[in-house]
Amino acid sequence: MVFKVLTLFPEVILQATNFSILKRAQQRNLIRIEAVNIRDYTKDKHKRTDDYPYGGGFGMVMTAQPIIDAYESTKPDKPHRVIYLTPQGRRYTQDIAKELSKEEELVIICGHYEGIDQRVIDLIVTDEISIGDYVLSGGEYAALVLIDSISRLVEGVIEKESVQEESFSDGLLEYPQYTRPYEFRGLKVPDVLLSGDHEKIKKWRREQSLLKTIKSRPELLNGVALTKEDREFLIK
Ligand code: 6GU
Secondary structure, eight states: OEEEEEOOOOHHHHTTTTHHHHHHHHTTSSSSEEEEEGGOOOOOOOOOOEOOOOOOOOOOEEEHHHHHHHHHHTTOOSSEEEEEEEEEEEOOOHHHHHHHHHEEEEEEOOTTTTOOOOHHHHHOOOEEEEESOOSBBBBBHHHHHHHHHHHHHTTTSSSSSHHHHHHSSSOOOOOOOSOOSSSEEEEEGGGGGGGGOOHHHHHHHHHHHHHHHHOGGGGGGSSSOOOHHHHHHHHH
């Protein structure tokens, strides 16, 4: 998987992805992250990449020319998706991450200020994505969210089992986890986890997932196929 990120702050992308799982994935050539500095492509004599909005109003708008030239510098040949990160996009989910992880190459455009000239969207963007209902000052952190969540779905980046066990893989939130010591500040590990009875542990974890989901994200239950056992547990 190749990520080509068009941004005014390439170091934010490159530095933040140079740790832990993403660092290792790059070293193993499972993913590649390229950051293209949009400012390098401006033809403005003052190196500007933004201008006042037509029609007036608050703030500045990123101009089309440097973004389009930065995009063309990535030598797009094969079919590929071009994602523009914006609060006006469709809401990002694990299902979209899964879908995007099947691509060979993703171009990601990070906007700033009050947005980018609409003609960039009309000319090259295939997907407008928002990572949630709040406003960020730029698309870089959203790009990092996409890169991280997509990379870990790329074959070989992390163990298959841990992807399957995670939140959302069955539509529910994750059950609580414990590790040593058995007792910490008076709080003990639930005895079932020490029982060695794998059926019982599985049942307890499923129940904890159901309880956690009801408490934190009840709306998620609408998308989950509950078993007879789940229903019996929940009405108790
Ligand atoms: Cl993708 N970009 C910006 N600037 N703000 C956001 C966002 C994206 N998603 C939520 N808020």
